[in-house]
Amino acid sequence: MTASPVVVVFTYGLVTALATGLGALPFFFVRGLSARAVAQANAVASGLMLGASFGLVAEGTGFGAWQTLVGGVVGVGFILVTARILRSHDIGFGHVRGIGARRMLLLMVVMTVHSFAEGVAVGVSFGGGMALALAIVVAIAVHNIPEGLAISAVLRPQGMSVAQCAWWSVVSSLPQPIMAVPAFLLVDAFRRILPYGIGFAAGAMVFMVFEELLPEAYGQEQRAGVAVTVTITLVAMLVFQQYL
């Protein structure tokens, strides 16, 4: 039985997207979120996203440092403008309204656009041949789990159920299978735009961390507590990516 490579790439991309939902699972075991726990959740999301950005930038500069920089500037600008637009509208996200809804929606935008770049990375790496396909799929699927954790850490304190957290985590990763296919078919073209995409993803995430998540964390928790959590999760995420 031979499936078309396009179907295989799409299916693998879908599997990695579904893995993102696993990031919501730890919240089955966390009950009753105090203000400090919410601040710690924001700190966890900050550390994971900073670590992921460092990993992305290290990869992107391998393809081209300047292209990554251009992508990063556009990524920061995109989220800056998006945040402005969201601020001027009355936003609802699920049953949440106001500032909480705005932060959730902004995070969804950030994590979804960053998945486009990851989808391109999946497709381009398959373009090198299908021999390593399974290893790549497992690596990216596992790497998506902490991203789901970062999303759930922001959504769960706003009153979303664990199932909803898992659902939105998966949604944020859906661009992966969608982008993987064209990137696989047009490897050479996409390899050239990959550093721009990687820079864009990193810029968007880093801006979200410094503009929204960290100030929120500092508001409810002692600085030392935030610093310990962010430092550990940042380094853990980077090490995690380096070894997969």
Added chain:
Amino acid sequence: MDPILLVLLYSSVAAAVAAVGAAPFLWRAQLRSEWVGWSNAVAAGLMLGAAYALMVTGVPRIPPSGVIGVLIGLVFINRLHAAAGTSEIDLNRLEQTSPEYGYQVLLINTFHAGSEGVAIGAAMSVSLPFGVFMALAIAVHNIPEGMVLTAILRGRDVRLGAAAGLVVATNVSQVLMAIVVYALVMAAPGLLPWALGFAVGSLVYLVLAELLPQCYRQAGPTSIALVTIVAMGIVILLAGVGT
């Protein structure tokens, strides 16, 4: 030149450059509070960029000993501040003039400089060009840090020359730690990942516990985020282009 003299030279230059932070006070009596926030955000961004370089450029992959080094650096700085009673101190309160606060601010700046010295010493042991790059990044970082410290000292009526001297003096620990770490790693090369990890853990912790939190109270989150990212991006770009 003997490599250890180069470490001495570059870490001394980085420490001395901190005095440049006193220069704006030649024509300005005091900084506006937003500028204090932005200065610390520049210092924070440069330090995060340096931590990125130590983690990504310094070694192909962080080994287990490096991870333990990160944890040691983190716990060490956290405990050091707990012992000194400076865990929750606000570093840029220009109006606060008690003698105790002045002593704590100088102490914290000395702690910071010590961690930066570990970063320079560890980077010098990776390779000379990487060490020079790290020393330059720390030197530039010392300028906004020196500017905030000068602002605090000026608020306490310390003469400008004396303030510049104190700013450099708090950075002497940087020279000392750079040389000690370099000598240790040269004697026992197995210590390198530990030293790199220690530098990363302590630098990232300092940024998040001390430099960033009060910035947000002095300037809006958008401007702080942009200033931090630009400073961090410059160091990351230079680290990426250089390797």
